[in-house]
Amino acid sequence: MSAEQKIDNVLSIRDLSVHYSTNRGELNALRHVNLDVPKGSIVGVVGESGCGKSTLISSIIRLLAENAIVPNGSINFEGSNLLTISEDEMRAIRGQRMSIVFQDPMSTLNPVISIGRQMIDIQYRDKKTKQQKRQRSIEMLASVGIPDPESRLDQYPHEFSGGMQQRISIAMALQAQPSLLIADEPTTALDATLEVQIIHLLKDLQRDMGCSILFISHHLGVIAELCDYVVVMYAGEVVEQGTARDVFHLPAHPYTEKLLKCDPASIAEKSRSLPTIPGEIPDLTSLPSGCVFKNRCDKAMPKCDSVVPEWRESAQGHFVSCHWAKP
Amino acid sequence: MMDALHRISRDPLGLLGLILVVLIIASALLAGLIAPYDPIKLNIIDRLQGPSVDHLLGTDQLGRDLFSRVLYGGQVALKVAFISIAAALGIGVFLGMLAGFGPKWLDNIIMLFFDTIRSFPTVMFALATVALVGPSLGTVIAVIIVTSIPTYGRVVRTQTLTIKSNEFVMAERAMGVSTTRILRVHILPNVIGPLIILASMDIPTVIALEAGLSFLGMGVKPPTPSWGSILNDGYTLIRNTPWPIIAGSIPLVLITLGFTFLGESLRDLIDPKLRKNV
Numbered sequence: 001m002s003a004e005q006k007i008d009n010v011l012s013i014r015d016l017s018v019h020y021s022t023n024r025g026e027l028n029a030l031r032h033v034n035l036d037v038p039k040g041s042i043v044g045v046v047g048e049s050g051c052g053k054s055t056l057i058s059s060i061i062r063l064l065a066e067n068a069i070v071p072n073g074s075i076n077f078e079g080s081n082l083l084t085i086s087e088d089e090m091r092a093i094r095g096q097r098m099s100i101v102f103q104d105p106m107s108t109l110n111p112v113i114s115i116g117r118q119m120i121d122i123q124y125r126d127k128k129t130k131q132q133k134r135q136r137s138i139e140m141l142a143s144v145g146i147p148d149p150e151s152r153l154d155q156y157p158h159e160f161s162g163g164m165q166q167r168i169s170i171a172m173a174l175q176a177q178p179s180l181l182i183a184d185e186p187t188t189a190l191d192a193t194l195e196v197q198i199i200h201l202l203k204d205l206q207r208d209m210g211c212s213i214l215f216i217s218h219h220l221g222v223i224a225e226l227c228d229y230v231v232v233m234y235a236g237e238v239v240e241q242g243t244a245r246d247v248f249h250l251p252a253h254p255y256t257e258k259l260l261k262c263d264p265a266s267i268a269e270k271s272r273s274l275p276t277i278p279g280e281i282p283d284l285t286s287l288p289s290g291c292v293f294k295n296r297c298d299k300a301m302p303k304c305d306s307v308v309p310e311w312r313e314s315a316q317g318h319f320v321s322c323h324w325a326k327p
Numbered sequence: 328m329m330d331a332l333h334r335i336s337r338d339p340l341g342l343l344g345l346i347l348v349v350l351i352i353a354s355a356l357l358a359g360l361i362a363p364y365d366p367i368k369l370n371i372i373d374r375l376q377g378p379s380v381d382h383l384l385g386t387d388q389l390g391r392d393l394f395s396r397v398l399y400g401g402q403v404a405l406k407v408a409f410i411s412i413a414a415a416l417g418i419g420v421f422l423g424m425l426a427g428f429g430p431k432w433l434d435n436i437i438m439l440f441f442d443t444i445r446s447f448p449t450v451m452f453a454l455a456t457v458a459l460v461g462p463s464l465g466t467v468i469a470v471i472i473v474t475s476i477p478t479y480g481r482v483v484r485t486q487t488l489t490i491k492s493n494e495f496v497m498a499e500r501a502m503g504v505s506t507t508r509i510l511r512v513h514i515l516p517n518v519i520g521p522l523i524i525l526a527s528m529d530i531p532t533v534i535a536l537e538a539g540l541s542f543l544g545m546g547v548k549p550p551t552p553s554w555g556s557i558l559n560d561g562y563t564l565i566r567n568t569p570w571p572i573i574a575g576s577i578p579l580v581l582i583t584l585g586f587t588f589l590g591e592s593l594r595d596l597i598d599p600k601l602r603k604n605v
Contacts, residue, residue: 063501091503107493112516117497
């Protein structure tokens, strides 16, 4: 890419909606989502289960389920709209310029094929000799901290621990030096110690390789530790976006505020019950009018019932959709 | 492979199974060399003898040497077992992967076919087929193939459905890999392990079924020796001599035990969840 082109964002999603047609009617999984991933930064996406995080990733990498409909929006990735390009162009982007690490390392790797063969297989686009590809795989394994990578290359996935399998997945995802790495809850299947290791690994690799990371998680501590920017999602909408510092210290949306209070790490007093946000996510097939969060919000006012809050900048670089937010 | 043999040999029952299986297969294969007599040669003078140095397991009502007949009977049993199980495995794997990986309507059609076959009791189905087309080795093999396909097909289908949803298959699809390659490189090696064990445990069942049909006179035609027909001869002569029954049942018992032990040992070996000391 030439230097004149001023593209600060590797990925920028504008007004993206995704619906699923189900037996119960149309399920509005994502509605008018805006999201930016600036070059060389780590963006965290938080939200409770079912808030559309996975749909968001699937639509970025264009592996949506067959019953998905994308009525409006654009996904701009390094100058091309991922929603309109052909399947062949998309295939050239996947794995090469954009790759993904999934939640469960056990199902990412084929259990009956050796690690080495899987790592060499995914370099099928490169016109290199098998020896060079093998060398590249060894380097990648070493860079994610697998000891003695040369001999471990001939081992099978079950001979590695869960944390090591996830490291291998990360190595494979970064093998082609993509400009965007999507990490879909990569630490959920691991225990707390490994989680920290993987987070540090991702941070180091990001610094060395200069790629951007879109990090999906519901673990607030991880997001705070790792990410430069935070996107908060609720019921298929992005409700708040800003730098990690702003969002964690000055949450502008009531949902973010409540979410932060629920983080067990922030509890100061001993108590038998963990804090929760009362109420449930609204039914995505028949959405209420106005604000989606109003039924669980303490601050709800009559306006919230009728008017959908706008997406606006409450402070420099800090966006929120709430009527209460300061303009 | 050597590693597998080494592991089996550490499990006493597995080792016993392996020895029995090798012994019976070897004796059937080498029947032409080790059998002291022609299995269908009549020798009326020496009929209905007990075991002796000349006739290790005695002779039957026509003076045929039972030991030789048992050895040659093994050939029939193993031929039926291996041909029919290999064919059923092949077709079952193909249909199962098709059902698991293909579109829903194809899955439904194949499952309907499987369920239809499974709903016949095997022996009834075998008797009906033999009654229609006449007894022969080919009929026995065909019946066993048809009735075994659904067993393997179902296992493969379930495994395929599980593996299909894994991310490595999704990745292959995203890269535009052909369905054939996904099935061949990724699904097949993942489903074949449990199937081999299932097949190895099915061999005694199939051998018993062949013996059963031959016992009823619905299997191999008379002069050809089969463990089932030896048992049938023994059954009619039970008041005169017990030896034909003993001669016919010993190999059946041994091969059943052998394959069962070997199959269980293999299962422990292949299934990491059951493996105690890795």
